[in-house]
Amino acid sequence: DAGVIQSPRHEVTEMGQEVTLRCKPISGHNSLFWYRQTMMRGLELLIYFNNNVPIDDSGMPEDRFSAKMPNASFSTLKIQPSEPRDSAVYFCASSRLAGGPETQYFGPGTRLLVL
Amino acid sequence: AQSVTQLGSHVSVSEGALVLLRCNYSSSVPPYLFWYVQYPNQGLQLLLKYTSAATLVKGINGFEAEFKKSETSFHLTKPSAHMSDAAEYFCAVSDSGNTPLVFGKGTRLSVIA
Numbered sequence: 563d564a565g566v567i568q569s570p571r572h573e574v575t576e577m578g579q580e581v582t583l584r585c586k587p588i589s590g591h592n593s594l595f596w597y598r599q600t601m602m603r604g605l606e607l608l609i610y611f612n613n614n615v616p617i618d619d620s621g622m623p624e625d626r627f628s629a630k631m632p633n634a635s636f637s638t639l640k641i642q643p644s645e646p647r648d649s650a651v652y653f654c655a656s657s658r659l660a661g662g663p664e665t666q667y668f669g670p671g672t673r674l675l676v677l
Numbered sequence: 678a679q680s681v682t683q684l685g686s687h688v689s690v691s692e693g694a695l696v697l698l699r700c701n702y703s704s705s706v707p708p709y710l711f712w713y714v715q716y717p718n719q720g721l722q723l724l725l726k727y728t729s730a731a732t733l734v735k736g737i738n739g740f741e742a743e744f745k746k747s748e749t750s751f752h753l754t755k756p757s758a759h760m761s762d763a764a765e766y767f768c769a770v771s772d773s774g775n776t777p778l779v780f781g782k783g784t785r786l787s788v789i790a
Contacts, residue, residue, distance in 0.1 A: 566720070595777055605767065605780040618777070653720060663709035663728050663771065666778060668720035 564588075566669035568654050574675045580642040583672045586635055587656030595655040595666060596629055596639050605653075611637065612659055623648075644676045679704045679770045683781035691789050696740075696755040698784050700768035703749065710751045711769040711778065712742055721767065727751060738762070763788045 567586040575581055587594050595610040609619040614631045622629070626645070631637040641648055651673050655666040684699040702708055709728060713721040725736025732744045742753045751768060765785050769778040 597777075604782045605778075607777040607779075610777050655721075663711075663726060663773075665711075665723050665726065668713075668722070670718075670720045673718075 566654055566656050566667055568652075568669035568672050570672060571670060572673045572675075574677065575644055576677050577645055578643045579676075580640065581644045581648075581674060581676075583639040583641075583652050583654075583674070585637045585639070585654030585669060587637070587654070588667055589635070590658065591656035591667070592634060592659040593657045593664070593666075594631060594637050595657075596637070597653045597655065599651040599653060599671070600649075608639070608652075641674075644674075646676045649674055649676050679708065679772055679779045681768050681770050681779060681781035683766075683768050683784050685784055686782060687785045687787065689787040689789060690758045692760055693757050696753070696758045696762065696786065698753040698766050698768075698786065700742075700751045700753065700781060701749050702751060702768075702770045704770055704772060706772045708770045708772060710742075710744065711771075712736065712740070712751075712753050713767045713769060713780075714738075715765040715767065715783075717764075724753070724766075758786075758788045760788050760790065762786060 569584045596608040599605045607621045609629045611631045629639045651671045653671045655668045657664040657666045680703045682701045711726045712724040725734045727744045735741045740755045767783045768781040
């Protein structure tokens with residue numbers, strides 16, 4: 563199994579530019595989560611999807627952030643316009659949708675630096 | 678609302694010594710609890726999870742954790758530390774099968790030769 567795939571692994575951009583992060587979940591998983599990791603705030607949820615439908619986006623910082631999941635094998639997180647405070651590591655995770663405590667499998671993350 | 682508190686942002690142990698990483702949770706419903714490990718520049722990897730089947734949970738790499746409801750704790754232990762255990766460890770809680778995880782701040786484990 564390939565695991566959760568994220569791209570790019572590293573992104574350096576200038577303030578005001580649009581940034582798009584991509585995620586391919588594990589095949590057969592139908593829950594997808596976007597988390598952000600910073601030194602100050604630790605790991606925090608941004609948004610999650612069940613069966614491609616956004617369930618909770620209350621963690622999305624502001625309107626500059628948007629996420630989509632057009633199909634079961636692809637999701638994007640977009641920041642437009644980007645700001646230096648968006649610099650962080652962004653993780654995508656996926657799991658099966660079942661009644662029990664399914665394990666969330668994390669991708670390697672995208673390290674974003676906004677100058 | 679759920680929350681997790683990890684006592685000690687940094688723990689240092691000698692190689693071969695006991696590892697004890699502390700985690701206390703707050704949840705209004707019976708929780709599901711997880712420990713994840715993060716190696717430098719990598720994603721998070723599941724060490725073990727508590728699903729109410731047994732209070733003592735064994736995980737990978739010789740780690741185990743015990744769920745103690747009376748203490749609202751889920752501390753992570755390993756009898757003998759190895760240099761390869763140096764990493765960041767995160768305790769997390771969720772209240773059902775597929776809700777997002779709420780993470781603690783993490784504990785960085787250093788192992789001294």
